[in-house]
Structures are given as C-alpha cells and as structure tokens.
Amino acid sequence: MxxxxxxxxxxxxxxxxxxxxxxxxxxxxxxxxxxxxxxxxxxxxxxxxxxxxxxxxxxxxxxxxxxxxxxxxxxxxxxxxxxxxxxxxxxxxxxxxxxxxxxxxxxxxxxxxxxxxxxGAVPRCLPVEVKRNQHGERASTIVVGTERVLTRGKWRTVEVLACPVTFSPHPHxxxxxxxxxxxxxxxxxxxxxxxxxxxxxxxxxxxxxxxxxxxxxxxxxxx
Structure with missing residues (x-):
C-alpha cells in the first residue's frame, strides 16, 4: 500500500x-x-x-x-x-x-x-600470534629474560619465555x-x-x- x-x-x-x-x-x-x-x-x-x-x-x-x-x-x-x-x-x-x-x-x-x-561483545584475552604445525596450534612466545637455575648440581642459564597477549575486541x-x-x-x-x-x-x-x-x-x- x-x-x-x-x-x-x-x-x-x-x-x-x-x-x-x-x-x-x-x-x-x-x-x-x-x-x-x-x-x-x-x-x-x-x-x-x-x-x-x-x-x-x-x-x-x-x-x-x-x-x-x-x-x-x-x-x-x-x-x-x-x-x-x-x-x-x-x-x-x-x-x-x-x-x-x-x-x-x-x-x-x-x-x-x-x-x-x-x-554481545566481550573482550577475550588471546595470544598475539599462533603457530600451526602437524601437531596442532600453540601460542608464540618471546624471550623476556634469562635466569640461572641449579639443575642436577649444575648451574645453567635458561631463557624466560612469555606469551604476548591482546584483548579482542578491545574494550576501547x-x-x-x-x-x-x-x-x-x-x-x-x-x-x-x-x-x-x-x-x-x-x-x-x-x-x-x-x-x-x-x-x-x-x-x-x-x-
């Protein structure tokens, strides 16, 4: 009409x-x-x-x-x-x-x-980067420092790893x-x-x- x-x-x-x-x-x-x-x-x-x-x-x-x-x-x-x-x-x-x-x-x-x-948007904490291979997916990590640890009676230097994350969607x-x-x-x-x-x-x-x-x-x- x-x-x-x-x-x-x-x-x-x-x-x-x-x-x-x-x-x-x-x-x-x-x-x-x-x-x-x-x-x-x-x-x-x-x-x-x-x-x-x-x-x-x-x-x-x-x-x-x-x-x-x-x-x-x-x-x-x-x-x-x-x-x-x-x-x-x-x-x-x-x-x-x-x-x-x-x-x-x-x-x-x-x-x-x-x-x-x-x-319905809710910020979710997600890894910045995800790597994929034949074994599946895993979050990428970066080296953020080193530490001295005692292993089997010996001091060793090991890398401290961290997983960068982001929020998506961002609250802003x-x-x-x-x-x-x-x-x-x-x-x-x-x-x-x-x-x-x-x-x-x-x-x-x-x-x-x-x-x-x-x-x-x-x-x-x-x-």
Missing part, C-alpha cells in the same frame, strides 16, 4: 500516518530519496550557491506558504514532508555532532540500519561503538522533538517513540 493511499478522512479530519522518528527518517531518506542539504560554512557566502533547503522551509513557514516537493527525487516526486525531515536533520546543532552527525543519521536511514553497538572498540550509538540516539531525540514542536508535517505525525536507549544495558542486573 502506498503512502498516499494510507491517508484517509474521518469526520472531515485528515488522518496522518504515525511514525516513530527512526521510521520517519527511513521513509524520508530510503523511500522518498530525500537529499541532505547542509548549511554553508559561516565564511562562505550564499552568492552563486542558492539558498539551502532549511532556509527556504523556514521562510515559507513564516509566510504561510506550501512547501513544494519534487525537486530532488530522480524520476518522481519527493514528498514535501520528507524534505522537511531532511531539512531538520541538516540543522542538527554542533553540540550533538553537527554536519557529521547529520550525514551519519541520513546514511543510516537511507540504508535502513541502526548503528552497530557490538551486541566496544566503548567507542556504544558511545557512537548513544550520540546517534541523542541526535534522533533532537530531531523528534523538533519535528513534533515544529508542526510543519502535513501527512506524517512523528510520535514520541524512540529506538532502545543503551540496549547493551538491557537484562543487566542492577548494581
């Missing part, structure tokens, strides 16, 4: 399609092929570049004009709500990641993905992945609040639903 066929009327009131913010983003970027138009750097004038979509939307909202869609989607019409959503994403503030986060949000939505927070990798997920989640919260308070969407209603916050803590015993 197409997007427009889901819009009906009940008692003369237009029924909007209710979507959580992640679903709304995926609809805008993945289905409607909305394009992300980022604001120009402050040291670049808009002469010769044209006004960004966000600026146009704000001006049209101030004038009470309808937003015209269709200028971006190749071979078809881009729904105006999708363009409003894309413009909102472009306005993510620097405190939440700015342009880089906007690009990240749009890329994930276009691919229909959620950031990989490395579910897991922490980085989970911070990135949390940053994305915070950005989606900002987008959700902006779309709800802005009241600029005609056919879509963004609900308060959000992706799971810090899913790696689910099922963990309190303590």
């Amino acid at each position: 197409s997007f427009h066929s889901r819009i009906g009327r009940a008692g003369g009131t237009k029924i909007k399609r209710a979507l959580g913010v992640q679903a709304a983003l995926e609809w805008a970027f993945r289905v409607e092929k909305a394009q992300l138009e980022l604001p120009l750097p402050q040291d670049v004038t808009e002469d010769g570049f044209g006004f960004g979509l966000e600026y146009v939307l704000l001006q049209r909202a101030a004038l009470g004009c309808k937003v015209d869609g269709g200028q971006h989607k190749i071979g078809g019409y881009t729904h105006e709500d999708a363009e409003v959503i894309a413009a909102t994403v472009a306005g993510i503030p620097d405190s939440l990641g700015g342009k880089r986060m906007a690009i990240r949000v749009a890329e994930l939505a276009r691919a229909g993905l959620t950031p990989d927070w490395m579910p 990798q897991i922490d980085t992945a989970r911070r990135a997920y949390d940053d994305w989640w915070q950005a989606l919260g900002w987008i959700r609040d902006g779309l709800i308070s802005g009241e600029m969407l005609r056919d879509v209603e963004v609900t308060s639903a959000m992706p799971v916050p810090q899913p790696w803590t689910r099922g963990r015993a309190p303590g």
Whole structure:
C-alpha cells in the first residue's frame, strides 16, 4: 500500500500516518530519496550557491506558504514532508555532532540500519600470534629474560619465555561503538522533538517513540 493511499478522512479530519522518528527518517531518506542539504560554512557566502533547503522551509513557514516537493527525487516526486525531515536533520546543532552527525543519521536511514553497538561483545584475552604445525596450534612466545637455575648440581642459564597477549575486541572498540550509538540516539531525540514542536508535517505525525536507549544495558542486573 502506498503512502498516499494510507491517508484517509474521518469526520472531515485528515488522518496522518504515525511514525516513530527512526521510521520517519527511513521513509524520508530510503523511500522518498530525500537529499541532505547542509548549511554553508559561516565564511562562505550564499552568492552563486542558492539558498539551502532549511532556509527556504523556514521562510515559507513564516509566510504561510506550501512547501513544494519534487525537486530532488530522480524520476518522481519527493514528498514535501520528507524534505522537511531532511531539512531538520541538516540543522542538527554542533553540540550533538553537527554536519557529521547529520550525514551519519541520513546514511543510516537511507540504508535502513541502526548503528552497530557490538551486541554481545566481550573482550577475550588471546595470544598475539599462533603457530600451526602437524601437531596442532600453540601460542608464540618471546624471550623476556634469562635466569640461572641449579639443575642436577649444575648451574645453567635458561631463557624466560612469555606469551604476548591482546584483548579482542578491545574494550576501547566496544566503548567507542556504544558511545557512537548513544550520540546517534541523542541526535534522533533532537530531531523528534523538533519535528513534533515544529508542526510543519502535513501527512506524517512523528510520535514520541524512540529506538532502545543503551540496549547493551538491557537484562543487566542492577548494581
């Protein structure tokens, strides 16, 4: 069923399609092929570049004009709500990641993905190198020193061996992945609040639903 066929009327009131913010983003970027138009750097004038979509939307909202869609989607019409959503994403503030986060949000939505927070990842201590032969596998060792030992009444010099180890995945990798997920989640919260308070969407209603916050803590015993 197409997007427009889901819009009906009940008692003369237009029924909007209710979507959580992640679903709304995926609809805008993945289905409607909305394009992300980022604001120009402050040291670049808009002469010769044209006004960004966000600026146009704000001006049209101030004038009470309808937003015209269709200028971006190749071979078809881009729904105006999708363009409003894309413009909102472009306005993510620097405190939440700015342009880089906007690009990240749009890329994930276009691919229909959620950031990989490395579910189930637990650092494991592993040898840095493993040698294989006909007898199987064994961890490689290195000489870290020598010791004098008394063997059968004689002093001998023996090498002290150690097995270099590493942690995989490294705890830093897991922490980085989970911070990135949390940053994305915070950005989606900002987008959700902006779309709800802005009241600029005609056919879509963004609900308060959000992706799971810090899913790696689910099922963990309190303590």
